[in-house]
Amino acid sequence: MTAPRSALLVMDFQHEIVANHDATMAITNTRRVLDAARQAGIPVAYVVVGFRPGYPEVSANNKSFSAIRSTGRLVNPSVIDELAPIEGEPVIIKHRVGALYGTDLPVVLSAFDANHLVLTGISTSGVILSTTRMAADMDFAVTILADCVGDSDPTVHDFLLTKILPRQAEISDSDSFIGALA
Amino acid sequence: MTAPRSALLVMDFQHEIVANHDATMAITNTRRVLDAARQAGIPVAYVVVGFRPGYPEVSANNKSFSAIRSTGRLVNPSVIDELAPIEGEPVIIKHRVGALYGTDLPVVLSAFDANHLVLTGISTSGVILSTTRMAADMDFAVTILADCVGDSDPTVHDFLLTKILPRQAEISDSDSFIGALA
Amino acid sequence: MTAPRSALLVMDFQHEIVANHDATMAITNTRRVLDAARQAGIPVAYVVVGFRPGYPEVSANNKSFSAIRSTGRLVNPSVIDELAPIEGEPVIIKHRVGALYGTDLPVVLSAFDANHLVLTGISTSGVILSTTRMAADMDFAVTILADCVGDSDPTVHDFLLTKILPRQAEISDSDSFIGALA
Amino acid sequence: MTAPRSALLVMDFQHEIVANHDATMAITNTRRVLDAARQAGIPVAYVVVGFRPGYPEVSANNKSFSAIRSTGRLVNPSVIDELAPIEGEPVIIKHRVGALYGTDLPVVLSAFDANHLVLTGISTSGVILSTTRMAADMDFAVTILADCVGDSDPTVHDFLLTKILPRQAEISDSDSFIGALA
Numbered sequence: 001m002t003a004p005r006s007a008l009l010v011m012d013f014q015h016e017i018v019a020n021h022d023a024t025m026a027i028t029n030t031r032r033v034l035d036a037a038r039q040a041g042i043p044v045a046y047v048v049v050g051f052r053p054g055y056p057e058v059s060a061n062n063k064s065f066s067a068i069r070s071t072g073r074l075v076n077p078s079v080i081d082e083l084a085p086i087e088g089e090p091v092i093i094k095h096r097v098g099a100l101y102g103t104d105l106p107v108v109l110s111a112f113d114a115n116h117l118v119l120t121g122i123s124t125s126g127v128i129l130s131t132t133r134m135a136a137d138m139d140f141a142v143t144i145l146a147d148c149v150g151d152s153d154p155t156v157h158d159f160l161l162t163k164i165l166p167r168q169a170e171i172s173d174s175d176s177f178i179g180a181l182a
Numbered sequence: 183m184t185a186p187r188s189a190l191l192v193m194d195f196q197h198e199i200v201a202n203h204d205a206t207m208a209i210t211n212t213r214r215v216l217d218a219a220r221q222a223g224i225p226v227a228y229v230v231v232g233f234r235p236g237y238p239e240v241s242a243n244n245k246s247f248s249a250i251r252s253t254g255r256l257v258n259p260s261v262i263d264e265l266a267p268i269e270g271e272p273v274i275i276k277h278r279v280g281a282l283y284g285t286d287l288p289v290v291l292s293a294f295d296a297n298h299l300v301l302t303g304i305s306t307s308g309v310i311l312s313t314t315r316m317a318a319d320m321d322f323a324v325t326i327l328a329d330c331v332g333d334s335d336p337t338v339h340d341f342l343l344t345k346i347l348p349r350q351a352e353i354s355d356s357d358s359f360i361g362a363l364a
Numbered sequence: 365m366t367a368p369r370s371a372l373l374v375m376d377f378q379h380e381i382v383a384n385h386d387a388t389m390a391i392t393n394t395r396r397v398l399d400a401a402r403q404a405g406i407p408v409a410y411v412v413v414g415f416r417p418g419y420p421e422v423s424a425n426n427k428s429f430s431a432i433r434s435t436g437r438l439v440n441p442s443v444i445d446e447l448a449p450i451e452g453e454p455v456i457i458k459h460r461v462g463a464l465y466g467t468d469l470p471v472v473l474s475a476f477d478a479n480h481l482v483l484t485g486i487s488t489s490g491v492i493l494s495t496t497r498m499a500a501d502m503d504f505a506v507t508i509l510a511d512c513v514g515d516s517d518p519t520v521h522d523f524l525l526t527k528i529l530p531r532q533a534e535i536s537d538s539d540s541f542i543g544a545l546a
Numbered sequence: 547m548t549a550p551r552s553a554l555l556v557m558d559f560q561h562e563i564v565a566n567h568d569a570t571m572a573i574t575n576t577r578r579v580l581d582a583a584r585q586a587g588i589p590v591a592y593v594v595v596g597f598r599p600g601y602p603e604v605s606a607n608n609k610s611f612s613a614i615r616s617t618g619r620l621v622n623p624s625v626i627d628e629l630a631p632i633e634g635e636p637v638i639i640k641h642r643v644g645a646l647y648g649t650d651l652p653v654v655l656s657a658f659d660a661n662h663l664v665l666t667g668i669s670t671s672g673v674i675l676s677t678t679r680m681a682a683d684m685d686f687a688v689t690i691l692a693d694c695v696g697d698s699d700p701t702v703h704d705f706l707l708t709k710i711l712p713r714q715a716e717i718s719d720s721d722s723f724i725g726a727l728a
Contacts, residue, residue, distance in 0.1 A: 063323065096319035531671075
């Protein structure tokens with residue numbers, strides 16, 4: 001393997017989504033990971049799911065999203081204060097489940113010259129799963145920090161982290177990540 | 183939703199992969215689905231995972247595939263005889279897990295003018311999962327024929343079909359698909 | 365060909381770029397085209413080239429853009445008042461020359477269910493050329509409204525519109541477009 | 547810029563296309579470039595335009611290609627003998643004008659870990675132009691060897707190489723390329 005050039009992705013930690021999850025632990029751990037990454041000079045990118053007013057990005061053909069139009073949800077989303085981006089850290093807006101399709105994240109990762117993605121965020125069965133499946137096929141090395149991700153269904157969270165995600169990603173945690181940077 | 187323009191995808195039913203799975207039922211059911219689709223004029227595309235001799239497609243950075251170089255596996259793959267393509271049905275060669283990344287499948291689906299994908303193949307946790315995650319984000323309607331897919335781990339198969347895949351796909355089966363065409 | 369489902373793209377008509385071009389005619393004609401498209405219910409998407417403060421999207425490896433970091437140019441761009449978007453019309457921010465790579469334009473066009481792109485904008489040798497080359501390969505039918513595009517070099521403009529762009533696009537103009545809608 | 551990791555692309559030097567062009571010079575020069583690249587350990591990938599029998603890849607919506615179905619042209623293409631690939635060099639089959647859309651070239655380039663593309667092939671206004679426009683947006687550094695590319699219209703060739711392509715690519719030639727490797 002080529003030497004890793006890491007980027008930290010902080011995904012879907014936005015008000016409307018955090019409100020629906022028990023994300024306290026994941027937020028606390030991601031907070032520490034963010035501090036360590038910034039200190040070590042690892043570039044950080046945020047991802048949120050969001051739409052312009054009127055949802056011009058939503059296809060009637062899309063099973064997951066076609067119903068959102070009538071809800072008013074996820075318009076102009078913002079990252080929660082505990083994990084707020086600092087100057088120079090881009091917030092990528094996605095309109096689907098995965099972070100790499102239909103966004104400028106590939107462009108940002110190319111500008112970072114990154115070949116290794118460190119994933120945090122909610123939920124495990126949403127943005128983490130889709131982003132891992134596509135990132136791995138794109139030849140990114142992927143590390144998932146297990147205590148920085150969460151899911152509204154703990155059974156799903158455990159299953160994916162033990163049976164599915166390890167096939168394409170290293171499963172690590174916040175302490176290991178921070179320790180390796182020290 | 184716009185009117186569905188379906189395409190049937192028959193994925194990874196190739197000698198080396200079938201040999202590692204108990205795929206008898208999935209093959210039998212897919213055989214019947216293929217016949218019905220052809221009769222109804224639904225376009226069919228095959229997908230196999232494969233590499234040129236020397237594996238020029240394999241990145242040292244890819245966790246799933248970097249070890250394959252030393253095995254000689256999956257070079258110039260072919261579909262099993264029971265499900266052999268007929269004249270005019272393309273066989274798409276993929277080099278990663280998902281069928282839509284780094285292949286000409288998007289071009290073929292565009293030529294088909296398809297907006298709805300009917301998925302069959304092995305394995306549930308491999309090509310079915312990755313292809314569903316990406317296809318849904320690309321606004322394809324997705325139907326998975328549950329008795330035409332399989333996995334070496336039945337627990338994984340069941341879990342994905344009940345807890346994960348229904349979020350982005352309709353879960354159906356061969357009889358329902360064939361019945362709807364009649 | 366399938367029946368055209370058109371979308372109008374209004375590209376790079378932003379303050380900093382218009383200031384460097386003699387775009388008066390193109391703006392006047394695009395103004396009329398916009399009115400007609402809105403009246404006819406043809407969906408409209410805007411494209412601008414732009415960057416977040418600090419240029420996190422700019423690769424040191426990119427010949428066209430690597431020098432921009434030191435200029436402060438193109439940060440948080442906006443469309444000129446004469447062609448301002450109305451409620452519900454998305455403004456897509458791109459970070460490269462073409463409008464379809466590394467943006468959410470493919471997602472928006474999918475939501476529009478568009479298969480035919482009508483192009484206006486500046487410059488002919490920039491966004492128009494790159495977007496046409498990629499859109500055609502993606503199987504979009506492409507129409508370029510010749511009097512709604514412009515280039516700082518009139519020789520380049522004429523050459524591309526007569527020798528290069530017609531291979532992949534219909535070359536039309538504002539009157540023909542408006543007339544066909546009436 | 548990061549240190550260049552080059553790959554040589556040899557594009558559309560296939561029997562049916564060479565027959566329609568005066569490509570003698572380009573072939574002779576590319577022959578020398580190929581020898582030098584192989585000697586220096588620079589990875590080589592070939593690109594040809596081609597289709598399966600029946601043209602399942604061709605959309606009725608595509609202006610450039612929709613007429614090809616009735617011609618029987620470009621089915622199962624092969625590289626001319628003078629520039630034949632050697633063992634281990636992949637031949638990528640494309641179905642559109644550009645080499646990077648709807649092909650496995652991005653996967654091969656990722657496996658090569660390439661960030662710099664050296665382009666040869668015919669024609670200047672076809673595969674060279676489309677591939678340069680997209681490769682540059684993807685942050686590949688691009689070098690075009692001017693005496694290794696050609697076009698059926700010399701005016702178009704000259705215009706593109708002097709007015710359009712230099713914006714996103716270095717324009718070099720076979721002697722400079724070979725000299726720099728020595």
